[in-house]
Amino acid sequence: MSILLLASGVLLAWALWYNRNELHPRRGFVLQYHSVVDDWGAAVATSPYERLFSVGREVFDAQMRALAGQGYRFISNGEMVDALEGREGLPARWVVVTFDDGWRSVYDNAFPVMRELGIPATIFLTTDPQSEVFTSKAAVDRPLTEAQVREMAAVGIDFQGHGVTHGDLSRMAEAEVRRELTESRAAIEALTGRTVDSYSLPGTTRHTHDLVRVSKELGYQSIHTPFIGAVAPGADPMMVRRILVEGTFGVEELFANLRPVPILVRKVISYLKKLPPRILGPRIWIPIRAFLFNSPLAPIFTTRGLTFLLGTAVLLGGAMAWLVSR
Ligand SMILES: [Zn+2]
Incomplete structure (x- = not known):
C-alpha cells in the first residue's frame, strides 16, 4: 500500500512538473490557425479535414474581438521569443496568433480584423505554391499571392518559414533539410524585406534533436510545433507549443481550451x-x-x-x- 502511495505521489509530482507551464501565472497562448473561410459548412462538405483546419470568417472575427475584450494583449512571435530568452517581460494575458501554410483566405477574411485591432500575427509560409499542401486543397482555398504577402508584411504581419515543399523534414537527409530551411527563408526575406528566424514544422515532421541542432546552426531562434499547451517563461523557444483552433470551437470553446x-x-x-x-x-x-x-x-x-x-x-x-x- 505504501509503495502504491509513493508511486502515485511520484507520478503526480512528475505530472505537475511536466505541466508546469499550464499553471504559470505569466503563461500565454500561441493560437494555430490554417484557413479562415467564407463558408465553413461548404468547406467541410468539400473536405472533411476542414473541421480541424478551417474556421469561419465570422468566428475568427468574434474570437479576436473576444480576446481583446477579455484583456489579452496580442504580441508578436519575436516579442514572445525575446521574453522567453529573458530580454523582455510578458504582459499578464497574452496571445500570439499564427497561421500555417499561407492561405489566401487569411488575406481575405482574417487580415481586415487583424489590421483593425493591430494584431501582429505570424504567417508560416510554404514557399512553393505548387506544393501538395496547396494543390490537394484547391477546392477550398488557394495560396497567398506574392502581392498579398508584400501588402500584409508592409503593415506588420510577420512572415516566417514553413518549408519550401511542406515535406516531412524528419524524413529528409540533412542536406535536404538545410536546403528547405535556407531556400524558404531566402524566398520570404526577398518578398518581405524582413528577417526570417522562425518556422513551424510542416506536415508530419517530428520534432527531433537533429532538426533543432540544424535549425540553430542556421540561425533559427524558434520552432513552432503542433504540440498542445501554454507557453510560459522558461519554455524552450525551439519547441513552441500551440493551441490548434478547430473549426467547431466558436468563442466559448476557444476560451475553454485555454484552461x-x-x-x-x-x-x-x-x-x-x-x-x-x-x-x-x-x-x-x-x-x-x-x-x-x-x-x-x-x-x-x-x-x-x-x-x-x-x-x-x-x-x-x-x-x-x-x-x-x-
Ligand atoms: Zn502546414
Whole structure:
C-alpha cells in the first residue's frame, strides 16, 4: 500500500512538473490557425479535414474581438521569443496568433480584423505554391499571392518559414533539410524585406534533436510545433507549443481550451491520436483516416468528440473495474 502511495505521489509530482507551464501565472497562448473561410459548412462538405483546419470568417472575427475584450494583449512571435530568452517581460494575458501554410483566405477574411485591432500575427509560409499542401486543397482555398504577402508584411504581419515543399523534414537527409530551411527563408526575406528566424514544422515532421541542432546552426531562434499547451517563461523557444483552433470551437470553446484541465485532456488525446499512425505506419493509416473522416463518424474526430469518447471510455473502464473487483 505504501509503495502504491509513493508511486502515485511520484507520478503526480512528475505530472505537475511536466505541466508546469499550464499553471504559470505569466503563461500565454500561441493560437494555430490554417484557413479562415467564407463558408465553413461548404468547406467541410468539400473536405472533411476542414473541421480541424478551417474556421469561419465570422468566428475568427468574434474570437479576436473576444480576446481583446477579455484583456489579452496580442504580441508578436519575436516579442514572445525575446521574453522567453529573458530580454523582455510578458504582459499578464497574452496571445500570439499564427497561421500555417499561407492561405489566401487569411488575406481575405482574417487580415481586415487583424489590421483593425493591430494584431501582429505570424504567417508560416510554404514557399512553393505548387506544393501538395496547396494543390490537394484547391477546392477550398488557394495560396497567398506574392502581392498579398508584400501588402500584409508592409503593415506588420510577420512572415516566417514553413518549408519550401511542406515535406516531412524528419524524413529528409540533412542536406535536404538545410536546403528547405535556407531556400524558404531566402524566398520570404526577398518578398518581405524582413528577417526570417522562425518556422513551424510542416506536415508530419517530428520534432527531433537533429532538426533543432540544424535549425540553430542556421540561425533559427524558434520552432513552432503542433504540440498542445501554454507557453510560459522558461519554455524552450525551439519547441513552441500551440493551441490548434478547430473549426467547431466558436468563442466559448476557444476560451475553454485555454484552461489547464482541457489542455491536459487535449494532451492525452493528441498522444492517443499519434498511436495509430505509429503502430500501423502512414501507408496503412492514411487511407483508414481518409475513410473515417469521410464517414458519418467524422464529427467524432474533433477535440470535442474525442473528449466525449475518452470520458465515456474512462467511465466505462472504471465501472467495469469496480464490478470485477467486487
Ligand atoms: Zn502546414
